[in-house]
Amino acid sequence: MSRRRRIRLVSLPESIPAPPHEAPELDGATVLAAIRSLPEAYRETLVLRLVEGMSGQEIALRTGLTPGSVRVNLHRGMALLREKLERLR
Amino acid sequence: MSRFDDYLWDPAAPPDERIAALERALEPYRCRADADHDAALARLYDAARHPSRRRAAVRRALLLAAAALAAVGLGTTLWLDRAAAPWSVALQDGGAALSGRAVTADARMRPGDVLATDASGRARLAVGRIGQVWLAPGSELELVDAGEASHRLALRRGEIHARIWAPPRFFVVDTRWATAIDLGCIYTLRVDDDGSGSLAVLQGAVELRAPDGATVYVAAGTKAHLGPGGPGVPWPLGSDSAFRGAAESLAAGSEDAAALATLLAAPDAQATITLWHLLPRVEHDTRAALVRRIAELVAPPPGVRIEDVVALDADALRAWQSVLSAHWSSEPDTRWRRFLLRWGIAKPAAVLHMQAEVDD
Numbered sequence: 001m002s003r004r005r006r007i008r009l010v011s012l013p014e015s016i017p018a019p020p021h022e023a024p025e026l027d028g029a030t031v032l033a034a035i036r037s038l039p040e041a042y043r044e045t046l047v048l049r050l051v052e053g054m055s056g057q058e059i060a061l062r063t064g065l066t067p068g069s070v071r072v073n074l075h076r077g078m079a080l081l082r083e084k085l086e087r088l089r
Numbered sequence: 090m091s092r093f094d095d096y097l098w099d100p101a102a103p104p105d106e107r108i109a110a111l112e113r114a115l116e117p118y119r120c121r122a123d124a125d126h127d128a129a130l131a132r133l134y135d136a137a138r139h140p141s142r143r144r145a146a147v148r149r150a151l152l153l154a155a156a157a158l159a160a161v162g163l164g165t166t167l168w169l170d171r172a173a174a175p176w177s178v179a180l181q182d183g184g185a186a187l188s189g190r191a192v193t194a195d196a197r198m199r200p201g202d203v204l205a206t207d208a209s210g211r212a213r214l215a216v217g218r219i220g221q222v223w224l225a226p227g228s229e230l231e232l233v234d235a236g237e238a239s240h241r242l243a244l245r246r247g248e249i250h251a252r253i254w255a256p257p258r259f260f261v262v263d264t265r266w267a268t269a270i271d272l273g274c275i276y277t278l279r280v281d282d283d284g285s286g287s288l289a290v291l292q293g294a295v296e297l298r299a300p301d302g303a304t305v306y307v308a309a310g311t312k313a314h315l316g317p318g319g320p321g322v323p324w325p326l327g328s329d330s331a332f333r334g335a336a337e338s339l340a341a342g343s344e345d346a347a348a349l350a351t352l353l354a355a356p357d358a359q360a361t362i363t364l365w366h367l368l369p370r371v372e373h374d375t376r377a378a379l380v381r382r383i384a385e386l387v388a389p390p391p392g393v394r395i396e397d398v399v400a401l402d403a404d405a406l407r408a409w410q411s412v413l414s415a416h417w418s419s420e421p422d423t424r425w426r427r428f429l430l431r432w433g434i435a436k437p438a439a440v441l442h443m444q445a446e447v448d449d
Contacts, residue, residue, distance in 0.1 A: 026110055026111065026113075026114035027114065028114040028115050028116075028117055030114075031111055031114045031115055032115065032256050032257065035256060036256050036259075040237045043256075044218055044219070047254070047255065047256060048254070049097070049100075050108070050111050050112055050115050051115045051254070051256075052254050053100050053112070054100075055098065055099045055100055055101070056097075056098040056099065057099075063218050064218075071098065074097050074098065075094075075097070078097060078108075081111075082107075
């Protein structure tokens, strides 16, 4: 039963860097962090559009929001996201 | 409507470079949602764990995949429209109770609720709007937090199969000996009555965090045990029992030369996930041998010195791990592969490795 013996562990680095991209123009982890700092409605909509690649119609069906609300969230969320990323540059 | 507006609404429209640049940056995190395909994955995984039911389960999975393909012809909105409401519970088989009361058709889970399936019960939980969790028979799952900052569950016993489409670290599952932090997208977590268990990742990756803060990175196609010592070292699902045994032996503190020799014969770059996670758990000489073998399989990036890694220098570890982790997933990350997986035309490599492990 030696495998159940309690041992002291040393932490490996906490953050796992994003997988490398052939021609990185923006850092994915930075963009994700910026999205995570947005209000929930914008965050969810932008993740589904920018990360998962869904269309506005698909997002509306998936989330139960109206297409109009999704369109508003996409536009306002994108505006906020671009502002945040501009400040980080 | 501008090109920007059109493309923001519809990815099939002519691309706007400002949005496309964001998509390219976020592409490594992509994992398209597809409830039918997820159910097929869950059944394939279940079949791999329980060989006697494999054939029937694979048949069901193939039927589901065929149904998904048929849905394409009829219009994808048919199945997208069936998206479950946030935190709704659907009983799929047998019996289940929500905080002591039988699950009804309109059941909703709230923080503090415990969902429990009986010996034949299977249930599906909508995780807010970010994913789904399938609960296996004989399981107990508590909803701890459904807030804006994170969604948190606690698996007291049994097994869940989770499919999440959310930013990394947003979805978390506590167990007795470790916390599973979702880095996207599909995994199965099991907890036995004594609190020990295992985590197998089918797509994406999961971080396991021990109560003392130690972390283990479990990539797609790898699996790790949970126990009183915290998370064990992960190993590729396709690795043989000798390799797994050697890893567990060294992780438990043994300095067995035969076990080390087995690990030093690690066959490929994916196996470095096991060697890498052993580094902080073994003595200096053993660590140095493991580091040399890792370097043979995946060279360290410029500026990272072997002696610094052997000394567990945090910067050197971080730099090399950023290169190594790209080799740990069994799933080739290409658009074509994602297309095949999305429509059920191909099985995830992790599922195939899981079946090979059962056959082993």
